[in-house]
Amino acid sequence: MNQKLRIDRVHLINQLRQMLRIRRFEEKCTQLYAEEKIRGFLHLYIGEEAIAVGVMSVLKPEDQIVATYREHGHALARGLSMGSILAEMFGRINGCSRGRGGSMHLFDKQMNFYGGNAIVAGGLPLAAGLAMANKKQHRDAVTVCFFGEGAVAEGEFHEAMNLAVLWKLPVLFVCENNGYAMGTALSLSESETNLARKASGYGMASSQVDGMNVVDVESATSSALELIKTTSQPYFLECKTYRFRGHSSFDGQLYREKEEIRQWEEKGPVIRLQNWLKENNHFNEEELDELESEIKAEIEAAIEFAEGGAWEDTRDLCKDVYSPTQEGEPG
Amino acid sequence: MNAQTLTYREALRAGIEQALEDDERVFLMGEDVGRYGGCYAVSKGLFDYYGEQRIIDTPLCESGFVGVGIGTALGGLRPIVEVMTVNFSLLAMDQIVNSAATLRHMSGGQFNIPVVIRMACGAGRQLAAQHSHSWENFYAHIPGLKVLSPGTHTDARHMLGQALKDPDPVIIFEHVMLLNESGEVSEAPEADMESALVRRQGEDVTLITYGGCLHKALAAADELAKINISAEVVDLRCLRPLDTDTFLGSVEKTHRAIIIDEGWKTCGLAGEISAIIMEQGFWMLDAPVKRICTAEVPIPYPSHLEQAALPQVEQIVEMAQAIMDGR
Numbered sequence: 288m289n290q291k292l293r294i295d296r297v298h299l300i301n302q303l304r305q306m307l308r309i310r311r312f313e314e315k316c317t318q319l320y321a322e323e324k325i326r327g328f329l330h331l332y333i334g335e336e337a338i339a340v341g342v343m344s345v346l347k348p349e350d351q352i353v354a355t356y357r358e359h360g361h362a363l364a365r366g367l368s369m370g371s372i373l374a375e376m377f378g379r380i381n382g383c384s385r386g387r388g389g390s391m392h393l394f395d396k397q398m399n400f401y402g403g404n405a406i407v408a409g410g411l412p413l414a415a416g417l418a419m420a421n422k423k424q425h426r427d428a429v430t431v432c433f434f435g436e437g438a439v440a441e442g443e444f445h446e447a448m449n450l451a452v453l454w455k456l457p458v459l460f461v462c463e464n465n466g467y468a469m470g471t472a473l474s475l476s477e478s479e480t481n482l483a484r485k486a487s488g489y490g491m492a493s494s495q496v497d498g499m500n501v502v503d504v505e506s507a508t509s510s511a512l513e514l515i516k517t518t519s520q521p522y523f524l525e526c527k528t529y530r531f532r533g534h535s536s537f538d539g540q541l542y543r544e545k546e547e548i549r550q551w552e553e554k555g556p557v558i559r560l561q562n563w564l565k566e567n568n569h570f571n572e573e574e575l576d577e578l579e580s581e582i583k584a585e586i587e588a589a590i591e592f593a594e595g596g597a598w599e600d601t602r603d604l605c606k607d608v609y610s611p612t613q614e615g616e617p618g
Numbered sequence: 619m620n621a622q623t624l625t626y627r628e629a630l631r632a633g634i635e636q637a638l639e640d641d642e643r644v645f646l647m648g649e650d651v652g653r654y655g656g657c658y659a660v661s662k663g664l665f666d667y668y669g670e671q672r673i674i675d676t677p678l679c680e681s682g683f684v685g686v687g688i689g690t691a692l693g694g695l696r697p698i699v700e701v702m703t704v705n706f707s708l709l710a711m712d713q714i715v716n717s718a719a720t721l722r723h724m725s726g727g728q729f730n731i732p733v734v735i736r737m738a739c740g741a742g743r744q745l746a747a748q749h750s751h752s753w754e755n756f757y758a759h760i761p762g763l764k765v766l767s768p769g770t771h772t773d774a775r776h777m778l779g780q781a782l783k784d785p786d787p788v789i790i791f792e793h794v795m796l797l798n799e800s801g802e803v804s805e806a807p808e809a810d811m812e813s814a815l816v817r818r819q820g821e822d823v824t825l826i827t828y829g830g831c832l833h834k835a836l837a838a839a840d841e842l843a844k845i846n847i848s849a850e851v852v853d854l855r856c857l858r859p860l861d862t863d864t865f866l867g868s869v870e871k872t873h874r875a876i877i878i879d880e881g882w883k884t885c886g887l888a889g890e891i892s893a894i895i896m897e898q899g900f901w902m903l904d905a906p907v908k909r910i911c912t913a914e915v916p917i918p919y920p921s922h923l924e925q926a927a928l929p930q931v932e933q934i935v936e937m938a939q940a941i942m943d944g945r
Contacts, residue, residue, distance in 0.1 A: 423671070
């Protein structure tokens, strides 16, 4: 456990709040999806909230985030407004990507949020490149790249690992290992299922952490960032987690037993922290209710914001394929 | 304007040197661009002068280092990424097509990618199929990319600088058969990078081409002049976006068009240009639009078969004669 962490009651309640925001938001999203307000794919993060919340809570505003298509949690934990995320999922112009990306492609320049990437390992080279730009320009920023364990089978994973170590790039690779690449279990897709060991094969410092424990994730991230800073080397953090829902809205989950899901739910990140806080008298039902109603109000406001968003004029269909001017400022 | 004579390779190198001098955000990265001196010797000497921070040798991982290049552009640098040949760039197509070309649109215009990717293309050196193809057509198909093909020495010298000023991803195709050729290089670019240029004036037929086939079209025009056929030669220079006004303007004058493209005919750029002429200039035509492309075969190794596969001067001459004769 990193000594620098200040894990006090207020902090933990805030971590719980962040995780609950993601959980309740996505529960609402399933409903909005059924109502066909949200279309396309909907990849829920439910069960994995401790990772986004744990990692984001130690990042600075100038650090950059490259995320996956399962990134509502990353975006919320990073500080994108719930309204702009939901409006994006509704395809409205007040969405964080002007409605052009949808659920899988949330972007926010102000937040240094470089988007959800739907190519599973596609974000890794980009993150290494952002880190290289930081290094070359002497910016005191770390690039954090989230990806699932399915990405580990892609060539781009290996290429990015090699380049990041070879060129000493300040990047934190966060592998969210939820055990299933869509419906294929890790043991059916990898010859080496210890992914941290895989990264260490590239000479990269790496560790495994319980991705269901927000404090552990936060602590591991904090240590990783410290190491990146002192060694000028990348770091690989494997977070062991589980998604309680299917891969996407079209997943019948034929590949796993209900009992398995139930067992993981028992050690879920939200219930775990909630119980710990209660058992140690840091938290009571009344406070929990208050938290819940606060989040409920935030979600209602987000829906109102999204519903109120305009549809982009089809005359602007081909806007933003190319930049309007020469010598535009980079992202 | 002062002109100097350089090989195409030297012209490319001069362009890179200028870019490195002009902007400290610029760096060159790619396979063997540094210590080896460039796989086609284009970057020879640059490593010794600029050092490893600006001339970066990469491992053989096209998707990885092209993706890193794109990431550095996203992070505010001006990378020149060299891929050894367009054939190997297919390994990096995910990064080029799914990331570089889409991020601006998917982010609602928040992020742009000012990356320049250079690669060698074309056949003629008996390197067999995996080193000889012309995939410009692929890249020209993708919204979000700009695709350049410098067919002259002046363009080889200046297009890189123009591409680096562009805020969007630009791919530059450099034909391997031009590298050793000498030619005049003017001090300034002849036009903006997206404009097509009429390289030779003519009255009877328009030869529309680019890159490695440009000199073949010009040679054919010389031959045609001897038999009193006046061919106009349009150099597309930029394959995406296409400067349609220039070639339509030429066809309006000559009423006949032949497109010469080293890509394969089926589903290719020549078909696209033909369709544009059909859609926008049908009533100008005195003859059907014709295409001379590479035979529908992976490029073979033996010289005679390789040459038989590629567009040739004689074919262009014959085709022009045929359409003038109404055949």
